[in-house]
């Protein structure tokens with residue numbers, strides 16, 4: 001059964017601006033955020049997975065976005081090195097929690113920025129890693145050496161889609177849905193070459209964070225606002241669970257950002 005890590009939104013808020021979605025002038029409504037997060041938690045809890053929590057910390061409002069804690073493969077946990085100092089304080093809490101769960105911590109060189117599963121997603125045996133806005137391309141080589149798998153680096157070119165999980169969502173049958181314009185030409189070509197059966201998401205639906213979905217076999221938990229994508233996923237035999245995520249989108253995140261897989265993969269080929 002898949003295991004997931006979530007962090008309750010007790011201290012969540014828009015307290016700084018580190019991506020184009022965040023505006024301190026347009027803060028998140030705490031009560032509504034709490035309700036939306038509980039909706040996500042309840043939806044996931046009913047599906048085939050086990051949800052673990054980490055205690056939220058005052059002063060770390062983005063800690064809810066556990067996808068950025070690091071990358072977990074088998075029993076190894078590679079902690080993120082956050083680009084922005086505003087989030088750097090999250091690292092020690094995630095490391096402690098993962099140690100507590102018995103994971104072996106593998107550190108990246110400190111000078112390489114890497115933002116975890118938010119920028120690193122397996123499609124088949126290939127680990128796609130996004131870079132530029134947050135993760136450094138150099139971190140990808142270090143990850144490939146640590147894991148011994150094929151890593152393909154793809155450049156993100158639209159600041160609204162600053163993490164890979166905002167514009168790319170692999171599916172268990174080998175396909176994926178994505179917003180192609182978030183990638184440069186080379187990245188688009190690399191993804192087209194390796195991923196069969198791509199579903200293109202329109203700009204309108206992509207800006208509702210539709211690619212930011214949690215996939216648990218045939219169940220897909222995604223933000224509401226993407227009727228065309230949902231139709232295409234239904235046609236392929238997936239069940240879609242559409243959730244209101246407005247308060248988290250104000251911070252530049254939605255369903256997938258609020259989840260880290262423990263592990264994302266049992267092993268690499």
Ligand code: ARG
Pocket residue numbers: 018019022062065067068087117118119163165166251252253254256257
């Ligand atoms: N406000 C957070 C940040 O800018 C949002 C993180 C979203 N996480 C993700 N995996 N896309 O870092």
